[in-house]
Structures are given as C-alpha cells and as structure tokens.
Amino acid sequence: MPRLVSHPDEKIVLKRRFGQGAASIDKYIALDGYKAVQTAIAKGAEAMPGWIIDTMKASGLRGRGGAGFPTGMKWSFVPKTSPKPKYVLVNGDESEPGTCKDHVLFLEDPHAVIEGTMIAGLAIGAKMGFIYLRGEYRYLLNIVERAVADAYAKGFLGKNIFGTPGLDFDIVTQTGAGAYEVGEESALMESLEGKRGVPRIKPPFPAVVGLYGGPTVINNAETIASAPHILLMGGEAYAALGSERNGGTRLFGVSGHVERPGVYELPMGYSLRKAIYEVAGGIKGGKQLKAVVPGGASCPVLCADEIDVGLDFDQMAKAGTMLGSGGIVVLDETVSIVEFALRTIKFYQHESCGWCIPCREGTDWIKKTLTRVYLDGGQKKDIDNVQYLAENMMGRTFCPLGDAAAMPTLGFVKKFRKEFEDYIEGKKAGTPLMTTEGNAEHELVGAEH
C-alpha cells in the first residue's frame, strides 16, 4: 500500500481527505463530498454551465497531465449544441515514469474524481463520462467501481441525479491493458473505442470531434478531481494559492535518491530546491545531487546548479524544461548519465506505438547507438548521431510522444556531453545499476519486452 507522507510546507487542497477513509461514500459526504456538484445544480440549468466554466477559468487551473492547458478554457471550447452526444473522458492512464500521483488519488479519494467528472459533464452538457485507468491499476479500478456503484445507489448518478428532473449522468469505468501511448488523449480515445492505441491527427481537437466523433472534454484525473475543491472554495481563492498564471496546488511525486520519497501537495511555483532538500528530506545518505528529471521521464534534465527554479509551467519552461506530470526524479552523484539516458530511451523505444516513422525509427536508432556506447563500442560521432536523430524527431509526429522521447535525450547529450565523451574514452562516471548478464545485448535492451 502506498505510504502517505506529509510536510509542513504542503498546502492541502486535493489531499484534504487522504488517509481518512474517503473511499467510503458516507465518509466522503461527511467531508463536504458531493456538495460542489449540488451547488452547481442549484444555480439552475441556465446559469450552471457558465458559472462552472467561469469559476474554473478564474481558478487558473492548468492540466495536471503534463501539457498545462488551462482547464476552464478547454471546457469552454466544447460547442453548446451538438448533433452527436458529448462526453467527459478522465485520463487515469498514468504511465509517465516517475509519476504515481493519480495512484494515490484513486486510492484515497475516488469520489473526488467521480464528482469532478460530473461537474465537467454539467459544464459542457454531457450525459456520460468515462474514467479510464491504466491496466496495472486493477485494484484501484475495483475501488473506483465500488465508489461509482455507491454513487448510483444514492441517486447521485443515473437518471434525474440528485432528484433533478431531466438531469442524467452516467459513468463507465475501465482499465487499459498496458500501453504508455494510450496516455496521449487521442490514443486514449482510440483505446476506449476498442482499438489499437494510436494517435489521431489534430485538428480536429477532441472538444469538437472526440470520442465516438462527439465533442469530448478529456482531462487528467488530478485536474478533474480539483474541480469540486475549486467550486467549493471559489476560483480566486484557489488561484491565490499558486503563482502567476499557475493557479492552485498540485501533487508532486518525489522519487529516486531522496530521503523521504512520496507524493506531496505543494503550491504552484514552489521552489524545486526546497522540494528536494526540505520537503523530501534531501539526498539519500548525505550524497551530492547530480541531476533532476523534474516532471516525469520526458522532461529535459536539470543539472545540480539549475534547481533554483519555481515549480510551475512557465518558470520550468523558462529553465528549458517542463513541469510535466509533476514526477520529480532525483539522481545522486553515483548515477551514470550514459546509463540513465539509455534506460530512458529504452522505455520510449518499447512504448513507441509505431504509427509515426520518426518516433518508431528514431527511438530505435537512439537506443541502438546508446547501447553500443554503453557496451564500450562507442565512437565520438555516436553522440552527434544521437543528437541528430533526436532533433529530427522533434515536432514530426502525430502525438507529443516523439518529442517526449527526443527531449530528454537532447537534454542528456547536451548537458552531459563531456560525460559521454569520457565514457567512450573509457573514463566512466558513476556506478552501473543495469545488469546485463554477460553482456547479452538482447537482455540489456529488453528486445522481447
């Protein structure tokens, strides 16, 4: 069972019901649960959608899946009338390495996700929502399914919700079956339609043509779960917790070489240095910091002297990286960047869905080249080749996952070029962590997997 952690610097919004048994519907209700959605309904059918969207806009909430798109604006893009049904799709296909925040959210407060789904549905005029969890989260699906069943039993879901004539909302829950790519919104819709999880070309965007061809709002589970809190506390009050143009708080998962790894709720704009050294207790075993992957594996690495930056979308972009999914992976001085870069690209090569050639071929050739370097067969031009391959993947794929593979690779070879050169000359930094079983290359690169 994931261990809950806390720190005095946390600002508690999303975590306020964690550790209190809120998966039980009665407990959730006792802790102000389903109050936000009822407040919205009480505004009346006319005023309700506008009130929800205005409040969400005022909150400054930006998508917690990684892209950071303003949520209120996203909801406002859905056409008011549509010949096809509209849908809400909750992305709980959490798969970005370093990210486990939604895991805790589904476990500790599943009703917040359900209530948020209803609120999004009321805002855009949808009658149906889907909550899609990654396949590995079966035990969490069981928790969410139980919560949905309890909400139906109370009349919160189904026909005439909360006793409101003509107001219907249904939720269907399911898991995927193991595919990183499905975390991308258009691939997720394909998967939910029972197909291979390959991306769709955009435009049209999901708000216009989404699931089953209908207008669809698709949001990360944490984004959705923030909605009830925002409606209850008010958009401005939520926005004030964060930094400029980055409203509120978010769940950060700090992992790797820190003393107290865990999922912490910190205000947007909080110092990355403090998140590592104070909140997560500093580097494990008193070692020195070498680098940080600040927002899940796809974010370009930051060196030890680049961590005086605020954790929000804009400040991280300014620092040449991304806030991403909030998964902060901390590397101490013993890590070999050559090995870490190889392990990272090995993941993306495995997960590339193969739809777009630059991603399919690029990830494969980068992996092959870095494997050769790792196994002592590298040449200096390999570093240039890796950079060339990665640069040519950028912006040339249907979905952002081509970039997601290229960006960390570029970060590693640019910021740690000297370490790659030294490695090729036999001067290896760090202690190897990967095991190769007698150098069998297929074993190392996990070709079967």
Next chain:
Amino acid sequence: MSAIEKSIFSPELAARFDKLVTLYPVKRSALIPMLLYAQDEVGYVSEAVIQEIAKRLDLFDLEVRSVLSYYSMLRTKPAGKFNIQVCTNISCMLRGGYEVLDHCKARLGIGHKQVTADGFFSLEEVECIGACCWAPAMQVNYDFHEELTPEKVDTILADYAAEKDAK
C-alpha cells in the same frame, strides 16, 4: 442465459460480458476489458477466447488479434499462476530495481518472460507501473509490492509458494 451458446467462459464471466457490451455507446468499446477479464479466467488469450470475443462484438478474429498484439499486458501464451512483474524503470532503477529483478531470476531459476517448470511462477521485467515513490516495486498478478529489498522479495515469494504447498 448467455448471449452466446456454449460459451467457453464461466457463467459468471459470460453474464458479465453480456452486460459489459451494453454499457458503451459502441459495443466494440468493451473489447479491451473483455480481453483482460478473459485472460484472468483462462490464463491467457487463447484462440478460443479470440473467437468468442470476436463473435460477441461482431468483429473478425483478425480485428481482435490486431488489438491484442498492441497491449503489453495481454498474452497469447500461459504465464505462471503468479506472474511476477518487476519494474526497472528510472525511479525503481535508482533504488534497486535491477537488484530485485536479478534476485527473482536467481530464486526462481528463470529469466524474463519465462515460467517455472511447475507452472507456478513466471517472471517479467516491466516498464513503469506507477509506484515510483515507493520504489523499487513489483506486481504479482495485480497486487503491488513496494519498497522491496531482496529479503522482502524472499518473504513475498515464500508467501505465494505456501499456497502451492497447501494444496
């Protein structure tokens, strides 16, 4: 009465499938959950599973196979009764994921995607399973085990093995 005559699935699962296809605006949406639940019951996605699911969803077998081959959790060969999936992705790697994987290999005497001779355990190296803050982690079937050490792995394996001895 199941929608399919002579279903290969248990009556409970057949009934569940009958309902599942009605939940979605389009029947085909039930495909991935059906494949998973069928695999849970049968042990893997067999030819018979493919055929019945195709029939239930009005799809060609080929369409089911095309989807099946995309998802890493779906398998067309039996795994062990307890499938051990060790994460070696970045957060787990930094905290001993490879040590855990090697320990499992040594203890079970099998490698990646192999099954023990008695069919009881199988082993897989997997990508991120979403337990990064409690690394290193693994799953045994759908159960998570976190903050692992070789000693902790021994205890976990012994607990599962006890189930075998009990029979």
